[in-house]
Amino acid sequence: MVTGKRTAELLGAWIAFEDEAGQDLKPAKGRTWSQRGRTPVIKVTGKGSGRVLMAGMVCVKPGHETRLIYRTQTYRGRTGEKKGFRAREFADLLASARRQLGGAPLIVVWDNASTHHSRPLRRFLERNSDWLTIVRLPPYAPDLNPVEGVWAHLKKSLANLAPRSIADLAPLVKNRLRVLQRQPGVLNGFVAETGLRIEPR
Numbered sequence: 001m002v003t004g005k006r007t008a009e010l011l012g013a014w015i016a017f018e019d020e021a022g023q024d025l026k027p028a029k030g031r032t033w034s035q036r037g038r039t040p041v042i043k044v045t046g047k048g049s050g051r052v053l054m055a056g057m058v059c060v061k062p063g064h065e066t067r068l069i070y071r072t073q074t075y076r077g078r079t080g081e082k083k084g085f086r087a088r089e090f091a092d093l094l095a096s097a098r099r100q101l102g103g104a105p106l107i108v109v110w111d112n113a114s115t116h117h118s119r120p121l122r123r124f125l126e127r128n129s130d131w132l133t134i135v136r137l138p139p140y141a142p143d144l145n146p147v148e149g150v151w152a153h154l155k156k157s158l159a160n161l162a163p164r165s166i167a168d169l170a171p172l173v174k175n176r177l178r179v180l181q182r183q184p185g186v187l188n189g190f191v192a193e194t195g196l197r198i199e200p201r
Contacts, residue, residue, distance in 0.1 A: 013105035016059040016097060019147035020085060020113070022051040023155065023173055025163060050076045050166035052173045055085050057097055058146045058187055066187040068150065069097045070177050074170050087120035098131060105131045109145070112136055149190030150180060
């Protein structure tokens with residue numbers, strides 16, 4: 001990441017870490033209070049193949065509050081329905097992030113997912129190379145991406161909840177992500193977990 005940091009200093013760019021995840025109707029287990037010997041049980045349906053799909057970016061720049069920018073999609077398991085984000089959605093996310101970050105250049109750090117190599121997305125990246133630089137993470141290195149912390153925090157916050165349908169789950173996911181958007185200190189913690197230090201000179 002040294003090269004990316006030096007590039008960001010030269011360009012006055014934001015470094016934007018990107019990742020995708022999904023959440024289904026099976027909530028993570030969590031701890032709670034109860035009477036001794038009476039373990040609380042929450043029944044969940046866990047049925048259906050639906051998922052809430054998420055693409056998020058943790059954006060950092062020295063002297064600025066860390067930002068979280070995200071998009072969600074609801075996949076209900078219907079025939080022909082998109083099961084993930086495609087090139088157009090990624091392009092829209094990147095363009096929207098640039099607008100929200102004041103039009104500054106972006107250095108986007110993401111993994112080697114097949115969609116990131118698709119021809120339409122490569123063309124978009126080439127057309128916008130004046131403000132967009134891509135840095136690819138090495139394979140199997142989730143510990144280098146602070147967005148992994150976002151997903152872990154989100155899933156923990158959904159523990160012990162029992163939404164009955166994807167329609168119930170989607171607003172819960174969006175609510176938790178909106179809360180994180182207002183907590184730059186927590187986002188800084190996710191960045192710190194990667195060992196990356198962003199400091200003004």
